[in-house]
Amino acid sequence: MTTQTTDKAYKLLALQENISNRTAKELIDRGIVYAAGKKILLARLDVKTNTVFKIEKLKKPQILFEDDNITAVDKPPFLTAEEISQSFKLTLLHRLDKETSGVLLLSKNEEFTKKVIDVFKNRKVEKIYLAIVNGKFIEPMNIDTPLKIIKTKSGAFAKPSKDGQTAISTVTPKLIDGKNSIVEVSIQTGRTHQIRAHLKSVGFPVIGDEKYGGRPSSRIMLHAWKISLLGYNFESPIPSEFRLS
Secondary structure, eight states, X not given: OOOOOEEEHHHHHHHHXXXXXXXXXXXXXXXXXXXXXEEOOOTTOEEETTOOEEEOOOOOXXXXXXXXXXXXXXXXXXXXXXXHHHHHTOEESSOOOTTOEEEEEEESSHHHHHHXXXXXXXXXXXXXXXXXXXXXXXXXXXXXXXXXXXXXXXXXXXXXXXXXXXXXXXXEEEEEETTEEEEEEEESSOOXXXXXXXXXXTTOOBXXXXXXXXXXXXXXXXXXXXXXXXXXXXXXXXXXXXXXX
């Protein structure tokens, strides 16, 4: 009987793809490497040496709208907002988490950037997201639980806390499919991981969001669907994975 040998996932991926160990680590950290149908979550995970990896192809961001002041981009999952900002050589007006898709806004001049900062500060921005959650979400719900942002080795974590920052989300059911639901989330504030933490706090974690109790999936099922500010109205097409029926 032979014993199956193992090695670090990133080293084996590097050998398979003929790439550097550093590049292999970056691909795994980005969340686009799979083996036997399951996402590899840790680059240093020990896996069998005969493991065959699959790398999901990254989509490219598409321009939804642009004028002299603003560029609205349809952000794909697994690209950071900062990477898109650098690619377009424009200033970020807000941020989306790496695995969140949807409308991302970039500014073309300093004067417009200042105007947008002001409307965000005064809560004159309408932002609507779509999320797929665990559970049957039946009734609309307002969540105003304050959130305290904690810095950890694995990144920021939003924790419900009385001494946290004000965070307000309005959640509306759109579709129930078996044990899952698609919900629409309108946020009046833009705290780090606000939607993810709020939905977790009421027992409906976002699918794919294992950090906040969601079951594993190909990605965190959160999509920045619509945003309106300063007379602009932007909308991102709903991704195919959000069409449950």
